[in-house]
Amino acid sequence: MLAAIENILGKAVGLHGASIGPASIMRAVRRRMEECQTMDDDAYLGLLRSSSQELQALIDEVTVPETWFFRDLEPFRLLAEHVAGQSSRAGQESMFRVLSVPCSSGEEPYSIAITLTDMGLSKDRFRIDAVDISTRILARARYAVYGRNSFRGDEGDARDRYFSQTGKGYELHHAIRDSVDFHHGNILDDGFLPGSGIYNVVFCRNLLIYFDRPTQMKAIAKLYRLLVPEGMLFVGHAEGGCVDHRLFDVIKRTGTFAYRKKPVSPADGESKPVAHLPVPAPSASNTISKKFDAKAWRPGPSPIPARIDNKPVVFSVSDAWEALIKEAQQLADQGEIGVARVICEDYLTYNSCSAPVHYLLGLVYEAEGKIERSREMLQKAVYLDPGHYQALIHLALYAEQKGNMGAAAAYRDRARRVMERNGMGVARGRS
Ligand SMILES: C[S@@+](CC[C@H](N)C(=O)[O-])C[C@H]1O[C@@H](n2cnc3c(N)ncnc32)[C@H](O)[C@@H]1O
Structure with a gap:
């Protein structure tokens, strides 16, 4: 029961069960179950999954509203x-x-x-x-x-x-x-x-x-x-x-x-x-x-x-973003797709001309099953960096999946030329 509730709350509001404490969560659940006049765990879980109203009521119960005027001054x-x-x-x-x-x-x-x-x-x-x-x-x-x-x-x-x-x-x-x-x-x-x-x-x-x-x-x-x-x-x-x-x-x-x-x-x-x-x-x-x-x-x-x-002002944030994008890449690899997507999307509001981030976002959208958006991102990556080998190969695969063999061959041809231009190593997209 506790694990299922933590999972639902985590997905809905990002609340981390361990930080709220299992006892507090279960107290809130019991109060809600009493309110809903059910003592059956499965019935309550079913209600929670099907009713956004009940989910909101549990969120209201579990969140800590502690606050006061001029807190900490x-x-x-x-x-x-x-x-x-x-x-x-x-x-x-x-x-x-x-x-x-x-x-x-x-x-x-x-x-x-x-x-x-x-x-x-x-x-x-x-x-x-x-x-x-x-x-x-x-x-x-x-x-x-x-x-x-x-x-x-x-x-x-x-x-x-x-x-x-x-x-x-x-x-x-x-x-x-x-x-x-x-x-x-x-x-x-x-x-x-x-x-x-x-x-x-x-x-x-x-x-x-x-x-x-x-x-x-x-x-x-x-x-x-x-x-x-x-x-x-x-x-x-x-x-x-x-x-x-x-x-x-x-x-x-x-x-x-x-x-x-x-x-x-x-x-x-x-x-x-x-x-x-x-x-x-x-x-x-x-x-x-x-x-x-x-x-x-x-x-x-x-x-x-x-x-x-008297701290000197730092006049560039690009290093910070690059590091964050690396983390987004790692998170995507670990399956934290949603977080990786938000970081990439936010990055593009800061710098909309980054081929690698469009490429990464293309992979993230693909993992989320948003194939059209993924293709759009990969095309933008190639537009921004015509030598982006991985994006070209990916686009060739998409074209093949759609049965568009002419487009697929054109993408593969471009990828081959990138390969040749860059020597025999695996060609990489430019930043
Ligand atoms: C301890 S109060 C903080 C109030 C005030 N900021 C302060 O420091 O005094 C925490 C609040 O976070 C709200 N909360 C919890 N998860 C949230 C989320 N994902 N988005 C927005 N608010 C959230 C709760 O409803 C609760 O009112």
Whole structure:
């Protein structure tokens, strides 16, 4: 029973059974079985496999929604500094965008909204997207009424300034609520927040620890794609080891695990600007700025907080991507096809002219049974690198399978010429 449930949860949401703990999983299952009025393991497994509603209910039960306002405080200070540092390069048209995933019952994204408001950003200068897989917890986030337990951190006087005490609890003011858009989503879904280079800052805290290593890599590749160049990523205290240092620079700062997306040089082919903000200096009355360590905080022309630690900026990320692609190759060899595909697809949004990655993606699609897409990728590989021997041979095989012997012969002929040109060794595709 436990193994079957772990398998279902792993496939649906990437949750790693060992990190949640077998006892917690089984407690959640028993609660759901009671709710469904069945004591029969097989009947419940059948229900779980056939009903997405029941799967969602079990996910809601098994996920850990633990969170509170200004959890760990330091990430919010650093965020405030980041915003303050951008003020000198502000443009009137820019919008500051933050993603909070997972957002749980809303304390984290609302803390971000309070931080930005306290920094003097008006509502129309920033947007926060907040995503969680649990529909139940999202309903609580939208309700935005909190008990004392949500204020166990160091939120300063934020509760007095932004909440009204009512019979139901502490009700968040609409001005803050309205700056957060909540979405139901699974960070591991292929369709999760399409697009790239969208967010200036991503908070992804206390989720990665529940994933196994390949799943962590898949999530990190997605977050990398979603950030603007030099955008900031915050992870939880136990999650520093989950971040790929080839893609992110550490921002050295006690009390927070923060990273900066490695900037890309023009030679790397990406030139999206970082949004800069019109921000007034922090007011003396604001919660966050009152907690600033003036010595550590040096607002200046640099918009990048990581430069506070005087680390030289790395201007190329291509080595990091190459290493990641090697890992994707290994993962594909080990049968981790889905993770390999996400890495390749994300890579192609960064560099769409790589023949080897089109070729690898062609093999991955083939393993997934997506033959037409596989053929398309192999053709692109050959278009980008006419001397790509393996792709030519593969295309010849596809043509033969379709009974198109003329095309097959043409591909084989081209492959033979590549062979001859490159001597008698096995010809290899160029990067
Ligand atoms: C411990 S809370 C973290 C909340 C907040 N980030 C913080 O650090 O305080 C973990 C949340 O992750 C959500 N979650 C679990 N798997 C997820 C997935 N695959 N995609 C999105 N959210 C997920 C759970 O529903 C839960 O609300």
